[in-house]
Amino acid sequence: MKLFLNCLLTLLFALLFGCTPRQKEGDYEKVVGYREAILTNAPEVPKSPGAKYPQKVIVKLEVVEKVMRLADGVDYNFWTFGSVVPGKFIRIREGDEVEFHLSNHPDSKLPHNIDLHAVTGPGGGAEASMTAPGHTTQFSFKAINSGLYIYHCATAPVGMHIANGMYGLIFVEPKEGLPPVDKEFYIMQSEFYTKEKFGRPGLSSFDMQKALDEKPEYVVFNGSVGAAMGDKAMKVNVGETVRLYVGNIGPNLISSFHVIGEIFDKVYIEGGDLINKNVQSTAIPAGGSAIIEFKCEVPGSLTLVDHSVFRAFNKGALAQIHVEGKENTRVFSGKQRDAVYLPEGSAVQSITDKRPEPPMAEKSMFERMEKGKILYENNCAACHQQNGEGLAGAFPPLAESDYLMKREDKGAGIVINGLSGKITVNGKEYDGVMPQMQLTDDEIASILTYVRNSWGNKGGLVNAAEVKAVRAGSK
């Protein structure tokens, strides 16, 4: 009801002043009406206030120290702005005059304050907002500069307050607004320095030495490992344009922000006015931001990463956007073909190969089996599998293979020359390609001995001389 009245009041002001030229108060546009800021939790972003004039804006934020999930099975005693990490997203308009109320929950062990990078004034409001547990403070500022700004706690020791979760974003929308998009999301990268190793279950605690050494156990988007993955992924439809408000608080690392499967159509570099186009990865400093826009042309999962990539796959810096809708094969076809690749040189016998064949000393069954096993696993197992059973429909089995065991050359010809075209093995048809293998006669003899005496096969010893004879015969 109160909100409704506020809106009505604002509307009234808008009507009264709407058709007159913009009025000035000193150097600034006149402030007309007031509203209470709507704050959102990541990845949601509040709607644009859409005001034509600067307003007085009331922002209320509560600091709460509470235990929450850092990763599956891992808890952490976070210090938060608004009971969430990252803190609530604040959206105001250029010229707005913000009355900021910071409350510190009575159960807090520590005093806290807030330094908003959007503030022009000492400490970004830090001194003015120093708040003991169980108290509320108030200060006001005018949002002179538009842009996407970080806010964070700046109570000593600052690094620890930040490392424990006290940060968020405040967007000061330029007075002319931003071009409309279909979806907007809030992404915040940060590090956690825990005594316990990454993923170790239980209540983790802050490790000052790791923070000083800048060696985090966790690097995450939106406050925890997997905060925007799987069921919690952000969702958009094919054809929609997306705007990401991305912040990086650090406290130490610079982000190499990248979205796997997209090119940034636009990047508002460092969250300011300068726009770069067609960007793959954008650097976001600790305590900085970027606004990123792209159009989702095809369905699938887009993965947000810090492309300093061990952070992504080993420390948690991953998030997802699920794009749903119809395929557009002109933009992206999906997999069109998958065939065996025959590189020149490695698997194919080289024309210039004139290696003199060393004099052959035949080996015992035991030796051939031992050497053959290693050679088989390095050269053959990728297709025919370690157990010799092949892959149905693609690679024929060698285990109890009628095709192999009945051959007079004991299979030597296939290894020497390769094989392509239709064959039938144990009643099943295969139509693939096996490359020529660049192996010595001695090596082939060992492989064949191993293959012909494993997995149920009983074929006896193959000598190098036999292989040599097959090779001579096939030239």
Next chain:
Amino acid sequence: MIIALALITGPVACANDPKSSPTADMVKIAGGSYEAFFETTGDKTVRVKPFYLDTKAVTNAEYLEFVKANPKWSRSKVTRLYTDAGYLKHWKGDFEIGNPQIRNSPVTNVSWFAANAYSKWKGKRLPTMAEWEYAGRASFANDSRPVEEVILDWYSKPSQKTLPPVGSSLKNVLNVYDMHGLIWEWVSDFNGIVMGGDSRSNSAIQRDLFCASGSFSAADKEDYAAFMRFAFRGSLEARYSVNNLGFRCAMDAN
């Protein structure tokens, strides 16, 4: 400014040393010196004269005796000039603690004025920041961990619903209990560093402490625990009451 107010208008103005002798629950701390965490005058050495210090913080039960003897310090009678609305809010009534489990837990939700009045009633006084820091530097008697580590462990855990009794956390080599890891404690000049002077150098210290930018003038930049104590003191006013903030008393040793 606030201390001056207390001297002039406080109901139990901080008089000079009452001629009483230390009680059995006090321990004599030999004088000495230490390197200040913050230096304001160019001399980093802080000298501390010998003094007596309570081995444990004042409990709810002990504070109840004070309130009974001085009803003007009961919850409903106390003036808002000297306490805020949170004063003794964890008690059941004016002269009733309620929860029997916290009788021997440290009293919290008391303002600096209240702590000061209690101390005077006992013939004692609040320790100075220098005295408290000096006693708080001593290592633990039965725990080899550095003091800072124990303190950081405390911060990394959420507040307990019920505070444990005094004497339940670590004792240091001076035979003083619970200096770290139980509660915050008032000191007589808690606002000395931040609000004490009007010189430019003092106001510069305030910025150094609370602003993200700028260089710290701290002696040991890695002593996060000390930063926290100073930051905590800096956030307080003498009438504030806080869930985790109590006190213990001291006395001159002449």
